[in-house]
Amino acid sequence: MSPLHEDDFPEPLDQSQTRIATIEAAVHQILDALGEDPNREGLQDTPKRVAKALLYLTHGLNKPLESAIGNALFASDNDEMVVVRNIEFYSLCEHHMLPIIGHVDIGYIPQGKVIGLSKLARIVDLYARRLQIQENMTQQIADAVRESTDARGVAVQVRAAHMCMAMRGVEKVNAETITSMMLGTFRSDARARNEFLQLIGRG
Ligand SMILES: Nc1nc2c(ncn2[C@@H]2O[C@H](COP(=O)(O)OP(=O)(O)OP(=O)(O)O)[C@@H](O)[C@H]2O)c(=O)[nH]1
Numbered sequence: 001m002s003p004l005h006e007d008d009f010p011e012p013l014d015q016s017q018t019r020i021a022t023i024e025a026a027v028h029q030i031l032d033a034l035g036e037d038p039n040r041e042g043l044q045d046t047p048k049r050v051a052k053a054l055l056y057l058t059h060g061l062n063k064p065l066e067s068a069i070g071n072a073l074f075a076s077d078n079d080e081m082v083v084v085r086n087i088e089f090y091s092l093c094e095h096h097m098l099p100i101i102g103h104v105d106i107g108y109i110p111q112g113k114v115i116g117l118s119k120l121a122r123i124v125d126l127y128a129r130r131l132q133i134q135e136n137m138t139q140q141i142a143d144a145v146r147e148s149t150d151a152r153g154v155a156v157q158v159r160a161a162h163m164c165m166a167m168r169g170v171e172k173v174n175a176e177t178i179t180s181m182m183l184g185t186f187r188s189d190a191r192a193r194n195e196f197l198q199l200i201g202r203g
Pocket residue numbers: 093094095132133134135162164165168169170
């Protein structure tokens with residue numbers, strides 16, 4: 001599965017064209033309301049660009065979990081913790097539609113099968129590429145890893161900067177929001193939790 005590009009949308013072309021046209025008209029109105037001249041040379045193609053960019057930035061919406069994983073689940077007797085850390089993500093906050101930019105660390109303890117490593121990053125993108133709040137994204141990623149792997153435990157930590165807190169509002173550029181979700185063994189066993197935190201460099 002190759003990464004999605006701005007020009008491919010995961011739906012029939014006519015549906016994408018309808019969405020692009022609708023968003024384009026709305027962006028034209030927004031430019032006008034901002035006091036801009038939407039017809040000046042520099043802005044002529046802006047509504048279309050914004051429409052395509054917004055569809056790209058939310059392309060995880062309504063996509064099933066299987067689309068991120070395919071067949072990449074492999075039988076394995078290994079029952080040691082697997083950690084993939086520092087998976088970068090770009091999302092949009094659902095309150096202001098401004099960027100949330102950060103990193104996700106994922107750990108799981110396999111129980112009979114392991115998942116293709118890249119699929120953990122694809123799971124992150126599936127939930128990041130839509131309008132989000134960080135807490136829900138954290139939980140959705142953890143639930144998806146658990147559901148797809150039947151792992152004994154799943155740990156997810158998300159560290160992010162919210163542009164709505166940096167570029168406007170309280171204007172705190174250095175604030176970092178950390179959320180985590182511990183399932184199964186990670187919730188019940190402090191040693192497993194601490195090992196995860198050590199491995200992600202936060203213990
Ligand atoms: N819990 C949570 N809050 C978020 C997230 N992203 C943005 N927010 C917050 O959503 C809140 C919306 O608050 P409102 O008072 O309705 O909006 P606002 O007037 O724009 O608030 P300010 O940002 O404080 O100016 C703000 O406190 C944001 O910081 C997130 O991922 N999780």
